[in-house]
Amino acid sequence: MSGTPIKIIQTSMLSLAYEEHGSASGDPVILLHGFPYSPRAYDEIAPVLATKGYRVIVPYLRGYGPTRFNRPDTLRSGQQAALAQDLLDLMDALAIQQAALCGYDWGGRAACIVAALWPERVRCLVTGDGYNLQDIPNSTRPMDPVQEHRLWYQYYFHTPRGAEGLARNRRALCELLWRLWSPSWTVGPALFVNSAPAFDNPDFVDVVIHSYRHRFMYTDGDPALEWMEQALTHQPVISVPTISLCGADDGVGPPPxxxxxxxxxxxxxxxxxxxxxxxxxxxxxxxxxxxxxxxLLQR
Structure with missing residues (x-):
């Protein structure tokens, strides 16, 4: 587990926790984790980038670790626009005008959205599994049965039973997803314990459940972010230099x-x-x- 001190920055919505490596004067690189993961995913990457002179920021997404909502009445939204807005707010709060972004799963979605809608803020992009913007208007179209089977956890979260199951068994359920999604990663189960504490956040369940319901139009999003969701329905292109990394053994969906x-x-x-x-x-x-x-950075 990383011994890097956790810092907190205030945004309009969050007390947003992050870890920082390297000099504050270095070129910024922001590394974004997904569900159900944590900044520990970058423990072997962030320090190396710091030794090369980069300023490396690794945030805890909303609903993870020490990140907290500022108000009890704020919708615990996990929608894609909320993740992107948090990334923009983090950059603004840290006075970062432009950064290299790297993310996968939820973090990859936030990075792709910012790259698509605010390309001037993104120097380059490393994205896990390509174009991560959700096509929500077409989300209810059935896919082939094999892929539908892989998404069982999403359908589970659509139900009250799934929400209660995540609340009661968050560590066991997340550990199961780790094993199913990374079947060739033999050391994964041993490393799970390093990320698991991030799921004890009091908002984790609400944010996760909202995320998987909103993407299928089963719940409303944050009205303040509706303008962004509307922009995303057009599936905007990403123009910044990009490398897509795709795991051949990805249990969520192997690359075609x-x-x-x-x-x-x-x-x-x-x-x-x-x-x-x-x-x-x-x-x-x-x-x-x-x-x-x-x-990308040295290109």
Missing amino acids: EVDEDIEHFSGPYERRILAGVGHNIPEEAPEVTLKALLD
């Missing part, structure tokens, strides 16, 4: 042979398939993730 996301990228873009890697890309393949970042 043909890159279906390429049409969503108008700038320099490359997809790299990672043999023997599952869903937790930076923690399973830190050297490959670091190389992708440096390939």
